[in-house]
Amino acid sequence: MKTFKNEKGYALLMVLMLILLFTVLGMGLMATNMNSAKQFSTKENQVQARHQAEMGVLHYGVVLEDKVKRSSATAISCTDIDALLGTTKKLSKDDYFIEPANGSASCKEVDSGKLLEVTIKSTGTVQGETQKKVEATFYIDNLGSSLDGVAENTNIINPPLTEPENAQKRDSYIVTKHSGEALSTINNSLVINKSLSTGRGASTVFKAKKHLFIKGVNGISLDTNNHACIGVGGNFTALNKIDWGGQSSIELLVRQDAYFPTSIDNWKSDKTIIFIFGNLYLPENYTYKTHNNNLAVKGDMQVYIQGKVFQNSRSNVFKEVIAHPFYKMDQTSMDRANSLSCAVPKMEEENIKTPNWIVQDDINISYQ
Template sequence: MKNIKNEKAYALVIVLLIIVLFMGLAATFMAGSLNHAQQEKVVDTGNQAVAAAEMGTIYYSSDFERELKLLKAEMQQETQLKLNELIACIELPLGAACDSELERSTWEEKVDKEMKELYVQKIIEKSTELDALKLAAEETPFTGEQVQYHVKSAIAKKMNAAQKDVNDILVMDKAVKWVEIVLNVEGKALDSQKELTAIFQVEIPDSFLNSTETRKINTVLITEDEDLTYDKVFSFTPPTISCSELILAVKNNQAKAPYECKAQTNETLDNFLDSLDEDMDPKDFRVFTDNYTKFVCKNNCNGTDFRGINIVVNENDVGAPNNMNNLVNANLFISGKLTIGNNIINLGKKGEKQTIVVKELDVNVNLKNMYNTNFLVLGYQDKTKKAQIDWKNHIEVSNHSNFCIDIDRIYPDDLTRLEKEISFSDSGHLIYYTDFADKKFVLRNNNNSINQEMTKIYVTRSSDYSTFLENCGISMKESKIVPIEVSVPEPIGSGFGLEVEY
């Protein structure tokens, strides 16, 4: 018989084995893929948690820095209020607690120490407020997303100049130079949590007082003949000698200070200053001119360095045509109305103390960014002829500057506007004079109410005209006033650092 071979069953088995093999391989790849996807999800969630913690760090550090700026302005005002107590002691009659230089120096040192301690205390209070946010609800930066951040802790430490904790018993230098705040912020994304540490460092200034910039407090009674008066400020009579003739006379020892000359049409400020010998002080010269722009200005009236020379401008020459910006080291007397077609800005910003005196002022745009400048508006001899103080947009008194006005000679409407709109920064100040005991200049809020606090800080009344002029930078040879100097608050610098640890 023949053997019959049927191989169909073997083929079926082989096919089934191949199918099982491929299904096993597919299952393996699918399991790996699902595991990889799960890992990516965990990584993404962790990254989102880190990003949330970063957002929280930026948010809280920015808010802390904003609070710090407000605190610096508050400290400036607190320092001035403390100095006002010393000023009140010095003013006539001179108090027993400040009638010696040692007592006044000790008083200022006490104010400086108290302000440093108060500043450190307030920074630590801000840190405590930040730490209290750990009890608050978590912040959700994006609506509908499960991403959140919140404060875990904020701890402040007082550090010396060598970055050592002054509370450490082993540290010898206990003077606080920095306050360090260690802020821990936690970020969340779904069930993932990440934490970042931010370190703030706030610098404590070496001093809250500037002894090089002082306010003079008059404590000496003087006779009327020796008193500085309005008439003496504007009593200048132009000489006939030209400036070139005067310089030749000075070089030949034929003239004595203070030197006075009348600028001729062919003479300029630059040429005049260049002709002085090295041993000649420009502050000893007073130049009269009938044409300010021709004598002083080049292409425009901006950026002129007067080098301390005194310039007296004729009453009929009332205007500089456009801007009068960035004047440096000027002593400028305008015997009438100063009219500026645009701005007066950045006065004295790069120079020494300077004084500008006018009878009347009209600025078409802004008077602002005033530095190292005494700006006086004294009005006219005839008090019935009220002087104008007019500006269009802003009037601001800035660092180490005084805006001085005789309010008896100014338009009442202009004074009313000035009370509401004048602004101050750093150690800017307004000094006013009046003959009337019941007459006052105050700073007002938008609703016309008196801002008592700002008035105390930024406004000083003078009932003695000589003291008024002395505080505003006017000094005449015949004056014998002996003032006592009081330091002014020193603006607090930035001194803020941030470091984030991942």
């Protein structure tokens, strides 16, 4: 048998085989790199979509927090919460949209309405194709009702210089006579533009069950004659002059705070007696004169105060007055006040129960 030993062309064959091998390896490596790049791009889009979905959750959280804050004085129901997503039940932005988790309602009441559980689904999108969903549950808690009203604290400086709300208004007021005794009772707060006049030849009993605010635009706020007993269940305010009448026997009872004007005339120690169960507020320059036109001192004025005395300053700030010519109310003077014919009970404050709603910080988030 004849054997061929000619090896010419063998190197060329080896080169061709190596070229083929490296070509196959290069194409495989290229395919792997292209696939990795595609996977990286897909993963990046997924991360971006999830980030957009999380932005949707944050957006809804801000909207919900604002709704709760604006509704702090009223009850909040699931109907109010569901309305945040509008009639379409979807809140949309460029790269995300928010909708109820179950497709129809986002809120349900827990523990007889004391806790609202709000679950939404936020979908983030990238390039209109890649989507990621995040489901989040918020909790709105009612911490209980707080009670709004006038605090029983005489340290609070709040001079009654503003007209009371929902008050009855009169230009002037003269108490009418009834069976030999002038008697008048006002059930609501009363604002008088000019003056309140009492007496006029008969004993007078005047009762204002709430606030009494007298402007005195004609130069005098209160003009009393003969015997008069005036009872106020709330605040008493006289912005202009008070004249006790000199020879008149005057009794004034104020269940809350009182503001006296700059000028009060005709004090008489055995004729005029005042009981104030709250604070007394005085103007910057007040001059109270006796029936003999002398400046009144402590012995000339029977003014009993349960609270404190505050006086206005040049900077328009009321400051407490320690040394003043008034008496501290004791049990004896309190009993005397409560026995007056014009004694009225302290007005009932219109307390408003305000639901104290808050959005809890804890949010349950699940990624889909």
